[in-house]
Amino acid sequence: MTTVAIVRCEDYEPKRVEDAVRQALDLLGGLGRVVRPGQKVLLKPNLLRAAPPERAVTTHPTIIRAAVAAVREAGAIAWVGDSPGGVQWNVTDRVLEESGVGPAAKEAGAEIKDFDAGATDIIECPDATVLKKFALARAVREADIVVSLGKLKTHCQTLYSGAVKNLLGCLPGGGKIRVHQLAPKARQLWAAFLDIYAVVRPRLALIDGVLGMEGEGPSHGKVRHLGLLIASEDSVAADAVACRIIGYPPKAVALLKQAEERGLGTGDLAKIEVVGLPVEEAAVSDFVRPSNFAFEVIPGFLMKLIGRGVSVEPEIVQELCKKCGLCQRSCPADAIERHEGLVIDQARCVRCFCCHELCPHDAIALKRSWFIRLYDYMRHKRKRRRDKADAPHS
Numbered sequence: 160m161t162t163v164a165i166v167r168c169e170d171y172e173p174k175r176v177e178d179a180v181r182q183a184l185d186l187l188g189g190l191g192r193v194v195r196p197g198q199k200v201l202l203k204p205n206l207l208r209a210a211p212p213e214r215a216v217t218t219h220p221t222i223i224r225a226a227v228a229a230v231r232e233a234g235a236i237a238w239v240g241d242s243p244g245g246v247q248w249n250v251t252d253r254v255l256e257e258s259g260v261g262p263a264a265k266e267a268g269a270e271i272k273d274f275d276a277g278a279t280d281i282i283e284c285p286d287a288t289v290l291k292k293f294a295l296a297r298a299v300r301e302a303d304i305v306v307s308l309g310k311l312k313t314h315c316q317t318l319y320s321g322a323v324k325n326l327l328g329c330l331p332g333g334g335k336i337r338v339h340q341l342a343p344k345a346r347q348l349w350a351a352f353l354d355i356y357a358v359v360r361p362r363l364a365l366i367d368g369v370l371g372m373e374g375e376g377p378s379h380g381k382v383r384h385l386g387l388l389i390a391s392e393d394s395v396a397a398d399a400v401a402c403r404i405i406g407y408p409p410k411a412v413a414l415l416k417q418a419e420e421r422g423l424g425t426g427d428l429a430k431i432e433v434v435g436l437p438v439e440e441a442a443v444s445d446f447v448r449p450s451n452f453a454f455e456v457i458p459g460f461l462m463k464l465i466g467r468g469v470s471v472e473p474e475i476v477q478e479l480c481k482k483c484g485l486c487q488r489s490c491p492a493d494a495i496e497r498h499e500g501l502v503i504d505q506a507r508c509v510r511c512f513c514c515h516e517l518c519p520h521d522a523i524a525l526k527r528s529w530f531i532r533l534y535d536y537m538r539h540k541r542k543r544r545r546d547k548a549d550a551p552h553s
């Protein structure tokens with residue numbers, strides 16, 4: 160049986176976070192089960208883009224500080240490293256600074272590893288499903304232990320982002336965009352993430368779900384207070400429990416089934432023992448899903464029938480666009496053209512939503528088709544009816 164720990168942590172008050180991280184690790188048998196004195200432990204936060212901690216885009220600095228302290232207490236050497244999203248070299252310092260992760264890591268005694276500035280190794284995996292060859296940050300291989308410090312968020316393409324998806328940042332710079340080119344659909348993308356997971360093999364996952372993100376995550380959704388930390392030696396199991404907490408049906412996130420089939424982790428909740436806070440107490444019923452949720456849950460035959468009625472398209476809001484060109488440089492399908500302003504060629508767009516994820520000015524909107532709007536309306540109506548029926552009668 161795989162174990163996942165859930166711990167309450169209502170806010171980011173440093174002492175509360177430190178206690179909660181310690182409690183989560185103790186519930187799993189202590190950090191000493193995983194980390195030996197003298198080992199190099201790479202803590203991999205989610206540093207998607209430059210955003211202040213209260214936006215819930217990145218793993219919170221107090222979590223980093225507490226994790227570094229725990230590693231050092233175990234007598235090991237702490238590294239904190241990542242490569243932010245998109246094709247953006249030389250931005251790691253700014254992301255570290257704005258997210259607060261850099262100062263927190265340094266103050267706690269960790270060494271920063273900027274994957275974009277460091278050396279890379281070419282990894283060949285003939286048995287991989289999608290990524291048979293890719294460049295990996297050398298620091299990932301040099302570390303004795305990798306810990307995924309993911310952030311609990313929705314994701315416009317894969318629906319969910321937590322511990323496993325977080326490892327995409329182990330690929331420096333444009334390597335991440337190449338993954339989107341090779342895997343344009345959510346299912347293929349999860350297969351690619353599992354290819355990375357199979358190489359990186361984090362020994363521990365700790366998901367920051369104190370403030371998560373709902374709606375159009377992982378960058379422009381709404382901040383959602385959950386007050387939780389989720390930890391496991393199996394990142395897939397940690398993600399499975401996180402998905403259960405936010406009310407996703409297990410089949411919605413392809414990661415869980417694929418990981419089971421490939422023997423890379425436990426995605427089946429029936430095989431997971433939850434310790435600490437019971438999952439029913441941690442669960443929320445009103446977590447707002449991303450617009451494209453319907454794609455993953457509507458049966459294929461119905462999708463064919465409805466055709467273009469089921470679509471979510473990225474659209475550049477010209478009044479907000481600063482013409483920085485980041486979306487254009489990061490688009491894996493070369494679908495963004497510069498005329499007077501920037502315009503998306505919808506015929507070429509593969510709906511990866513990298514542009515939406517990375518735009519620093521909230522200038523990419525998601526245009527939902529009539530069916531998606533109807534689907535969301537029906538869901539909310541059903542929920543309101545359920546809430547009314549559940550409400551205590553006075």
Ligand code: SF4
Pocket residue numbers: 475479480481482483484485486487501517518519520521522523
């Ligand atoms: S849409 Fe956003 S990322 Fe793209 S050019 Fe405009 S401001 Fe930059």
Ligand code: SF4
Pocket residue numbers: 473486489490491492493494495503507508509510511512513514515
């Ligand atoms: S336009 Fe945006 S959503 Fe479409 S392929 Fe390019 S980055 Fe992806």
